[in-house]
Amino acid sequence: MSDTTAGRYAEVNGINLYYETHGSGRPMMLLHGGLGSGDMFAPILPTLAARRQVILVDLQGHGRTADIDRPIDIALMADDIAALIDHLGLDRPDVVGYSLGGGVALQTAVRHPEKVGRLVSASAHVRTDAIPAEMREQQGQVSAAAAEFMKDTPMYQTYVKVAPRPEDFPRLLDKIGESMAHDFDLTEEVRGLQVPTLIVAGDADMAPPSHYVEVFKLLDGGLRDGGWMGEGRPKGGHALAILPGLTHYNLFASPLFAAVTLAFVDPEETSWES
Known part of the structure; x- marks a missing residue:
């Protein structure tokens, strides 16, 4: 595939997954954050698509991809992405994700390293306790009961504009809330990553910069001087x-x-590569 195509659906891994392709060149899968869709990347999509073929995916229950009868789980959604890679006949595309999509991207590389070229995981902490307790408490309050209060938010307005079943928004909130209620620790999964990985965060992200430095250390980073020729890089x-x-x-x-x-x-x- 090359150049921009209209949105399409792929029946993969038990889900009817929506995706678009933009630009041409080596392929890059681009995965959005929770309660969003691929549309959230609109401000940077032209920049990315000027250099690469970007496959923009709407994850389970988000955007134009209808929900199915299973939890919102990053490992299951990673299997969706791996199945889409096979469906499209892509040869080790790079996988780039933000927030929820960053976790899905990471799990895609963990579970299917042979299908991934390079990994970019942005704003995706790898342990539950990486974010403040008050933030975890707020996440625990996400449920269908909040749907009415969210009707004036851009997230809700975008959802109802494109979702196959707009009435599923409360159900999505329930599933997202349930997903965030589970403790997790991906330390060993990160340590075992087999593909070149870029960890990205804002300097005032949900988790502090120190957390992402810890993640980098799991990848052999930040442990020594990099050297004049980069010989000390990870x-x-x-x-x-x-x-x-x-x-x-x-x-x-x-x-x-x-x-x-x-x-x-x-x-x-x-x-960057040593």
Whole structure:
């Protein structure tokens, strides 16, 4: 495939997954955050698609992809992405994700390393306790009961505009809330990553910069001087980007996010890889 195509659906892994393709070149899967859709990347999509073929996916229950009878679970959604890669006949595309999509992207690389070229995981903490207790308490309050109060939010208005079943919004809130209520620790999964990985966060993200430095250390990063020729950089070609002036709620639309993503996924144009 090349150039922009209208949205399509793929029957993969038991779900009718919506995706669009934009641009041409080596493929990049782009995965959105929770309660969003691929549309949230509109501010940076032209920049990415000018260099790469971008496959923009709406994850389970989000955007134009209808929900199915299973939990919102990043491991299950990672299997959706792996199945879509096979369906499209892609050869090890890069997988880029933000927030919920960052977790899905990471799990895709963990569970299906042979299908992934490079991984960019943005604003996706890897342990429950990485975010403040008050934030976890707020997440625990996400449920269908909040649907009425969210009707004036951009998230709800975008959802009802494109969702196959707009009445499913309360159900999505229930599932997202249930998903966030579970403790998790992906430390060992991160430590075992087999594909070059870029960890990205805003300097005022949901989890502090120190957490993402810890994640980078799991990938052999930040443990020694990099050396004049980059000989001391992480052995797997991993990298870390803490982006200035950004939060969890605007990083996905930032030109800085687009810039560091393109620099990392096109290593022939950078000196990041040792």
